[in-house]
Amino acid sequence: MNEYPRIVRAYMRESFKMKVVFEDGLAGVVDLRKLVPLKFLNRLENSGELRLPMIDEVAGTVCWKDGTDLSPVRAHELLQKSLNEKALVDSNTH
Numbered sequence: 001m002n003e004y005p006r007i008v009r010a011y012m013r014e015s016f017k018m019k020v021v022f023e024d025g026l027a028g029v030v031d032l033r034k035l036v037p038l039k040f041l042n043r044l045e046n047s048g049e050l051r052l053p054m055i056d057e058v059a060g061t062v063c064w065k066d067g068t069d070l071s072p073v074r075a076h077e078l079l080q081k082s083l084n085e086k087a088l089v090d091s092n093t094h
Contacts (some may be wrong), residue, residue: 005076006060012051016041020075023060028079035070035078044068 009021016032032041044050044064053062056069063069 004060005072007055007062007072007075008060010053010055010062012053016045016050018053018062020062020079022072022076022079026076026079026083028083030075030079032070035075036068040068 006023011019019029021027056063061069061072
């Protein structure tokens, strides 16, 4: 049985970008607009809470005080895809 990816650390960056670190070692910056509905992100940003993400250690996800969270599975997929695309571009430029 495969366990789903778990986020162990998260750091807000500029705009709606967040650096996430997964338990399996995968790390990188994801665009929260691809993971959380914009109406929730805007509400979090307007309240100042966007910059205060928490890690739900049981679920292995990033969440905020109001109950908003993001899917660690989708975040892992997006990050893996972007890293694969970057590797492909880098290999084609050498």
